[in-house]
Amino acid sequence: MASISPYGKRFISYLRREQIRKLLATKYRIDGRGPDQMRDVEIKTGVVKTADGSAEVRLGKTHVVAGVKVGLGQPFPDAPDEGVLVVNAEVLPHASPYTEVGPPDESAIELARVVDRGIRHCGYVDFKKLAVEGGKAYVLWIDLYVINDDGNLVDAANLASVAALKNTQLPTAVKDDAGAVKLDRNNRSPLPVEAAKAPVAVSVGKIGNVLFLDPTFEEELSLDGRITFTFSEDRIVAAQKTLGSFTQAELETALNLAQKGREKFLETLKSII
Secondary structure (H helix, E strand, O other): OEEEOOOHHHHOOHHHHHHHHHHHHOOOOOOOOOOOOOOOEEEEEOOOOOOOEEEEEEEOOEEEEEEEEEEEEOOOOOOOOOOEEEEEEEEOOOOOOOEEEOOOOHHHHHHHHHHHHHHHOOOOEOHHHHEEOOOEEEEEEEEEEEEEOOOOHHHHHHHHHHHHHHOOEEEEEEEOOOOOEEEEEEEEEEOOEOHHHOOEEEEEEEEOOEEEEOOOHHHHOOOOEEEEEEEEOOEEEEEEEEEOOOOHHHHHHHHHHHHHHHHHHHHHHOOOO
16 A cells, blocks of 8 residues: 655755746646646546456546445445445555555545545435345445546546446345345446436645646645535535635635536546446
């Protein structure tokens, strides 16, 4: 396992940080984009043959793979008639020069939680359909692997998770001769998802008084603020400020930017879901 070093920020030079800030003040960025422009995004599914569902996303140089594993387990006590979702994130050792070997740190845990929250609250997966007789339930484990970290992991990981769930094949729940429920992995059906409700996470960064979409890794190390909106259909199902503060006017600007970013992500997702 590996995680992003919490001390990574010290390794970006003061001069580089000032260059990023000065360019943004003129509405330009170090890679030539404007504040409202996102990097190219590519989604592929079925990339991990040993998983029940999988997908990979490339957002610029950021590269994330999601794998879904289906099992049987006990439902949560507060949702006894629903299936279970568990999201884990891991940053591979070669993903970034700032990666440290060790258990997932706060950044990896936060990444998993933001993705988890968006999927849970949008209705993309009907978890009531994942309840199994006998007090059991399907358990969906989503494992996120960061192959290369060039910033904006949340948006890339969310897209990978959505596509991987669409690609997931559910083993049929059957009873054995003793009446115990088990999974027949030779008999599968697609995981039912409602494409129109697919959650789309869009992160907005803030440096100085400039707000912008899809921050790169170097921009993230220079951020004064960051907020992620997760949309489903025409509503916001989750919003999480992970850094800094925003005025009311800045929040409105951030939301408008995020809605533009959502349209680009949805355009890419259309061929998948």
